[in-house]
Amino acid sequence: MIPIKSSDDLLRMRESGRMVAEILALLAEKVVPGITTLELDRLAERECKKRGAKPAFKGYGGFPFSICASPEDRVVHGFPDRRPLLEGEILSIDFGVVWKGFYGDSAMTLPVGKIDAAKQRLLDVTGQSLALGIAQAIPGNRLFDISHAIQSYVEAQGFSVVKEFVGHGIGRGLHEDPQVPNFGPPGQGPLLRCGMVLAIEPMINAGKCGVKVLEDGWTAVTSDGKPSAHFEHTVAITDEGPQILTAV
Structure with a gap:
């Protein structure tokens, strides 16, 4: 649930x-x-x-x-x-x-x-992909509508979506159901309802999508050594539209 x-x-x-x-x-x-x-x-x-x-x-x-x-x-x-x-x-x-x-x-x-311009473009595309994902966080949509909005935009810009790490529900727990992938087909996944709160967080690589975890057991790096960007907001689903809770 x-x-x-x-x-x-x-x-x-x-x-x-x-x-x-x-x-x-x-x-x-x-x-x-x-x-x-x-x-x-x-x-x-x-x-x-x-x-x-x-x-x-x-x-x-x-x-x-x-x-x-x-x-x-x-x-x-x-x-x-x-x-x-x-x-x-x-x-x-x-x-x-x-x-x-x-x-x-x-x-x-x-x-x-x-x-440089290449890194700035990576930041711009990742930030925009978050905005596009958030725009889909409305009652009546499906969870993967968020995922598809992120993936389709990012890949059209020539970047890749990290698949090993995803967003998540949040509230009394740091990580709650559901998982929120940054990839997937539209129209699939749980129905979005008012009162759900999601941490939507695209992680986007300049090169290939692969990652590996270092010996510390935590730090994930790109498999090809190219830069990666990460943007995230905690978002409430409401009748008035998506409400970003992590904004000043």
């Missing part, structure tokens, strides 16, 4: 989502050449404490950090470290909080200083 949130649940999720958006905005301001992802991780944890929230990822399944920091060819679940970021790189940050028993989850990919 896919959990249906009450109006009170959604109010709490809007607050947790707002915290995620605020903290990600602060992190984005700090993403410049020379900063380390470990510094960003510590900033995120401090900001959680200020708001009375907890980092959603730290300790989840044994994950040791507050953010997932994935530069360049790292797709998802990257470990923050002490390496200074370099001009021209891109960095994906995935971050969530839990507040009053409800989760918020969002991700973004950012340029580190000035990036």
Whole structure:
């Protein structure tokens, strides 16, 4: 069964989502050449404490950090470290909080200083694919209408969709039913209903779709070493249309 949130649940999720958006905005301001992802991780944890929230990822399944920091060819679940970021790189940050028993989850990919046109196009296409997927998150549609909107756009632009990792339901749990693939045929999957909340998160590779997981057991990288981008929002399905909960 896919959990249906009450109006009170959604109010709490809007607050947790707002915290995620605020903290990600602060992190984005700090993403410049020379900063380390470990510094960003510590900033995120401090900001959680200020708001009375907890980092959603730290300790989840044994994950040791507050953010997932994935530069360049790292797709998802990257470990923050002490390496200074370099001009021209891109960095994906995935971050969530839990507040009053409800989760918020969002991700973004950012340029580190000035990036080349190919990387900028990867970011633009990935961000647009998220917007197209969100537009399908309306009552009466099927889950894979979201998936198909993302895949068809991305592949038409010459990029590839990661298939090993997908989006998910979210609420009292960080990961709830259903899984939300970024690929699939339209008109298939569960019927979307008001009160469902989904974390929609396209992960898009500049090259081939294949990924592999490093020895740390978490960090996923592209199989061909080419860059990857990741954008995510927590989205409520409502009669008024999709409501992005992880927006300031």
